[in-house]
Amino acid sequence: MTMILDVALGMAEVAAVKRSGADMAVVAEVRKVDRDQRQTVGLPFVEAPRMICREVNVYYGDKHAIKNVSIDVGKNEVLAMIGPSGCGKSTFLRCLNRMNDTVAGCRVTGDILLDDLNIYDRKVDVVPLRARVGMVFQKPNPFPKSIFDNVAYGPKIHGLAASRAELQDIVESSLQKAGLWDEVSDRLDQPGTGLSGGQQQRLCIARAIAVRPEVILMDEPCSALDPIATATVEDLITELKAQYTIVIVTHNMQQAARVSQRTAYFHLGDLVEVGSTDRIFTNPRHQLTEDYITGRFG
């Protein structure tokens, strides 16, 4: 009975995504999924995925940090991941470009595909992978080099520019895409660490863009920024969506609502609910999701 209901609801949701918010009444009548139910509810899978994650488990030593998570990341969408702190958002995000390899004692099982490439395949080299899946961190971490060198760092090590002029072009276009060019074009030789927090974070985004990634992972990119800088970065994310697939972790639900098309809610290592952002925030189907977005715990 519940299965049929789920399927029906899934279809209703697809319709909801397509017609953006219609048919909500149908969903609203259904009783919430129980708190102790840990199967993912909602729509974790999409029609044209860029990344496919199936039965991913992550262990830090004995600690089971991510439990059997399966989800897709669609092309040119912004997927937001929310949940109380310590629930494994960062851990899961770091699986997507194998940043967890640098953490001692961290073990990842399951399959993660980028297009057709299984990124945890033994033959896969992380260097080109991380060029395809870039990352922006919670705290702006520009290198203690000039603004130019910060952006040129990736293209240089990957040999993307044949000449100095080409490198300059890449730097300029990356800074432009990151919306920082007008502010720094006259002081490219100044240290990147001298910029304001919001500028630093946009510099880090420019640095990630400069290696021409397909997917950009952002781990709470605005949590160290003031509201104005946050708004700038959010506008930037909305613009970048046209060219890149973006996965963003945030603890700010308004931010998730503003920038993302789909939202995934994590709880203690489980992926509890996935769905269109509109639906998740207006009509969560899992009791835990509702508790979280109504602020019952954080």
Added chain:
Amino acid sequence: MSLPLLVTLILLLSSLTYWLGCRRAFMLARQSLSGKLHSRPYYYGVLAGLWCGLPSLAVVVVWHLAAEPLLIRMAMDGVAAAKGISSPDQANLLVNDLRNLVAGTMMAHKVDPLIQAAADQYLGMRRISDLALATVALSTALAGACLLLKRIRPTLRARNQVERVIKVVLTLCSTLAVFITIGIVLSVLLESIRFFQQVSPTDFLFGFKWSPQMAIRADQTGSSGSFGAIPVLVGTFLISGIAMVIAVPLGLMSAIYLSEYAGARFRAAVKPLLEILAGVPTVVYGFFAALVVAPAIKDLGAMVGLPVASESALAAGLVMGIMIIPFVSSLSDDVINAVPQSLRDGSYGLGATKSETIKLVILPAALPGIVGSILLAVSRAIGETMIVVMAAGMAANLTFNPFKAATTVTVQIVTLLVGDQEFDSPKTLAAFALGLLLFIVTLALNVIALYVVRKYREEYE
């Protein structure tokens, strides 16, 4: 009353005052219901203790400095007048006699009755002076204590006053070090000036021959001494250079391995072991260099047909290099570890490999610290004496050949100052000139390094 007893008494008094002050302040705090006390109660105690102790200790110090010469003058006045002495030299002689007599190091039967009388007078006056001092100091302490204990009330700004005293003490401590340094430099400078009055600075700085043997008697023929510092300086740079060629790569590489590649357990075990290298006494390194390394190098040289002296700059430099590895490795390891993990993550996140990350991000960020560690190692190498004495010899050859014997500035300073020498002969004074030279060279190295670091530093938060 003896001085230690007096000081102990004053300290006891001021602790008592501290306790009384605290108690009074606590009482006040309890009484005034709204808690209007300006500072925490114990500040009132500290302030009271300070008022009790500081002025009376100052009285003790000043009194001691002033009383002794005054008393001696008063005692000697009679003697000088009776003997009709006017020249200060003779007077000084008599004062020395008096001092010896008072200290009991002079035979009683040889004593001039006049001096004996003066000594008795001096001792009598000193007893009175000590008693007077004790009275004055203790009453100062009591007065200070009473004055402050009476003034304790909620509006007294005790914390500000205590903190002002603390600030003054801290300032004094920091300037003390500066003044001591200035004093050392000045004393070396003055002796060097005396040296340069006898030997011209150009001869010293640009002379190619170092042979400080001087004729001891005026009629002696032969060596007149030549003080060209170039061979000695070249020896210093040669040996330190060899040491740095060993220590910098080895130290830096082990620092990189320890901080970036090694596991935590390996690092915890190996780092202290490496640091032991710096703890071995240099004499032991000297043995090792003279008895093991130098002969080995000599044999090796003989095998390939190179003439190697049994005491060689190479042996000394090699062993010195091993000695200073931990200066480079341990400090560099610390600064590399201090580079934030977020920078590494940023680099890995862009697809950089570990070696690219180390080369392009971590080492540049750690550069100031690394240069600092290298500087420390250089100054240690330049100042090292024992290994060179034992393994490189004392011959001041002007040579850049590491297979020959060489000598360094520090070794020459030691050899100039051992043995019976007048303290105003150029040979002894030359030691001070060499010291000054060494000081200037290390200072210049430091300044250059500071400049380099400032220019190429990559600052992270």
